[in-house]
Amino acid sequence: MSRDDEFRDYLSQHGVRCESLDRTSRDDAENRWREIYGEAFAEQSRLRQGAKAEHAYQEQACTHYLVVPFSSDVKGLPINFVGRSLEAYECSGTLVSLRLFHSVEFFVCPVDFSWTMVYTHEDYGCGGPFFVRREWLPEES
Numbered sequence: 365m366s367r368d369d370e371f372r373d374y375l376s377q378h379g380v381r382c383e384s385l386d387r388t389s390r391d392d393a394e395n396r397w398r399e400i401y402g403e404a405f406a407e408q409s410r411l412r413q414g415a416k417a418e419h420a421y422q423e424q425a426c427t428h429y430l431v432v433p434f435s436s437d438v439k440g441l442p443i444n445f446v447g448r449s450l451e452a453y454e455c456s457g458t459l460v461s462l463r464l465f466h467s468v469e470f471f472v473c474p475v476d477f478s479w480t481m482v483y484t485h486e487d488y489g490c491g492g493p494f495f496v497r498r499e500w501l502p503e504e505s
Contacts, residue, residue, distance in 0.1 A: 367449050371465060380457030385432070390452035393432045397471055400498060401480050405440030410500040417495035418461060421481040426474045429455050431462070433470040441494065442486035443469050466493065 365373075368384075375382050385393065404411065412420045432452040437443045450468045454475075462472065466483040473480040479497040486492055 367465075367468065368451050371450060371453075374464065375453075375455065375457070375460070378458065378460040380455050380460060382431070382453040382455040385430070385452040385454055389454075390432060391435075393430050393452065394435060396477060397432065397473060397480065398438075400477050400501070401471075401496065402438065403440075404496050404501055405438060405482075405494065407440070407502070409496060409502065411494055411496040413491045413494055417481065417493045418463065420495040421472070421493075422459060422461065424459055424474070424479060426459055427457060429459065429472055429474045431455060431470055431472050433468050438482075441482060442484050442492065444485065445469065463493065 372382060411417075430452070431450075433448050433450045434443055434445060435448065436445050450465070450470065459472075462470075462481075462483060467485045469484050471480050471482045477498060479495065482492065482494040484492045484494075
């Protein structure tokens with residue numbers, strides 16, 4: 365069973381429907397995420413880590429969200445990109461913890477990008493996962 369099969373089965377077992385994003389949609393989502401959150405972790409913006417991040421994530425009233433693996437490192441995060449091992453998805457349903465898949469290194473965010481949850485291979489070892497809301501970021505000048 366592939367990692368994608370495991371991921372889709374896991375979501376399905378939790379009542380979440382998901383559709384793979386095509387390459388353009390995946391790249392657009394990651395580029396948008398990087399525009400908003402790309403510097404948040406290097407600048408030590410307000411964020412939550414570890415169990416506090418999981419708690420903040422689980423409190424979100426969100427039923428339409430994206431799950432997108434990173435295509436390269438992110439400044440300030442313990443990401444060591446070696447290639448994609450999961451497709452990107454658009455999901456409908458209750459948010460579920462995705463900590464079982466943290467080795468994939470990806471972000472979760474609603475379609476409006478108002479917050480993000482980042483899972484990395486270093487979760488619970490080097491501070492992750494990480495949760496940040498867009499309004500916690502410094503205003504752009």
